[in-house]
Amino acid sequence: MTNWKPDLQNGSDGPIYVAIADALSEDIAEGRLARGQRLPTHRALAQTIGVTVGTVSRAYAEAERRGLVIGEVGRGTFVRQEGAEDEWYRAGFGDGVELVDLGRNFPVGLPDHEDDLVARSLRELASRPNLSEWLRYPDRSGTCRQRAGGVAWVERTGLEASRDRVIVSSGVQHGLTVIFSTLTRPGDLVLADSVTYPGMKALAQMLHLRLRGLPMDEDGLRPEAFERACETELVRALYCIPTIQNPTTYVMSQARRREIARIAEKHGILVVEDDSHAMMASEPPLPIAAHAPHTTCYLAGTSKCLAPGLRVGYILAPEPLVQRLETGIRATTWMAAPLMAELTADWILDGTADMLLARRREETVRRRCMADSILVGLKYDSHPEGPHMWLHLPEPWRSSDFVAQARQRGILITGAEAFAVGREAIPHAVRLALGPPRSGQELERALRTMAEILEGQTDPCLSCP
Secondary structure (H helix, E strand, O other): OOOOOOOOOHHHHHHOHHHHHHHHHHHOOOOOOOOEEEEHHHHHHHHHHOOHHHHHHHHHHHHOOOOOOEEEEEOOEEEOOOOOOOOHHHHOOOOOOOOOEEEOOOOOHHHHHHHHHHHHHHHHHOOOHHHOOOOOOOOOOOEEEEEEEHHHHHHHHHHOOOHHHHEEEHHHHHHHHHHHHHHOOOEEEEEEEEEEHHHHHHHHHHOOOOOEOOOEOOOOEOHHHHHHHHHHHHHEEEEEOOOOOOOOOOOHHHHHHHHHHHHHHHHHOEEEEEEOOOOHHOOOOOHHHHHOOOOEEEEEEOOOOOOHHHEEEEEEEHHHHHHHHHHHHHHHOOOOOOHHHHHHHHHHHHHHHHHHHHHHHHHHHHHHHHHHHOOOOOOOHHHHHHHHEEOOOOOOOOOHHHHHHHHHOEEEOEEEEHOOOOOOOOOOOOEEEEOOOOOOHHHHHHHHHHHHHHHHHHOOOOOOO
């Protein structure tokens, strides 16, 4: 174990835990800390620099969120190995303690059925003539059949679409990258919910966009705050997730959607509508794009509802933007992988996707009902068919402390810090993803363990290492 001591002399005026994480990042970059090196325990570092154990816990949690370190139960905290596989993440870690993943948000698996389904679909693809066509560059972003699949997928939410306006991307994250890299410039102001999808935060940082959070209520982002920002500043775009929002699970009302659309059209603001989770709802609401078709780029994907490995998404764009966005596709990946795009189109057009969705909804509802029965007395937000929950932590818990305690018990969850936009007050909440556990029994054990932590631990720092 190293006797590492962070240099906090040149730190910012922000929270001390952020300064510790910044110092850790700098020392790794400068080679003063080696990859794989073990860091001091929470208690040892707290004594060395004269802070509380809770502050060090938050600092290590922040460093782990940035991908700088890995915590292993029973062993300690280590500088992450560059390029190494996170075996602990996938299979468990530390002295035989099995890790239950409630952190990554993807649909519940149906392994007994999906192996046969994939095999049959691949055999059907292999039986078609001219297979080599899928090994060549397409003329556009997606063949006619692949874009037809996108049209059918998008229209499930009530939108009107056409193949000329649908662009096939390598997932929604790639679609976001194409839209913002093509239609914005470094320094542009982009608005979002005050807590939002971490992938958008990472993208804004990479593209040097100014991402600012808007106040929210139980119906989503507040229109008066949106309009006030549009009237007082040069706003380029609004990013929003109006259906089963990530992480809060809210579903924006139609009245709120119409108001957001009206403000965007009035001020000429680009709306980027991420509807990744909408297909999980058996009756998805009409998107904002239906109310503002000329100013909205609408994204629908397959990773959050069918399978993350498909890596296929669809952008429904206003006609004047299609050519520019197709240029953006070519400038990034040139095209979505044709074989996966073809397989996805087949599943959408032949009904396989609907069958998978129905089965995933059924299991997701079952898991959420289980969570309802276990988390009795705790405050949380959820959607009846949503793949995640937003758990509000009771006093005296903070998000980072609870994430650390859950990890000590072998449970991976995502704290509010990962979703918070800007430096506003961070909610004392965590997101629980219901899909990753391999069985209902595994999920039940994890949920009961978390309930025990919240009910039985009066001081979050008492069991910190």
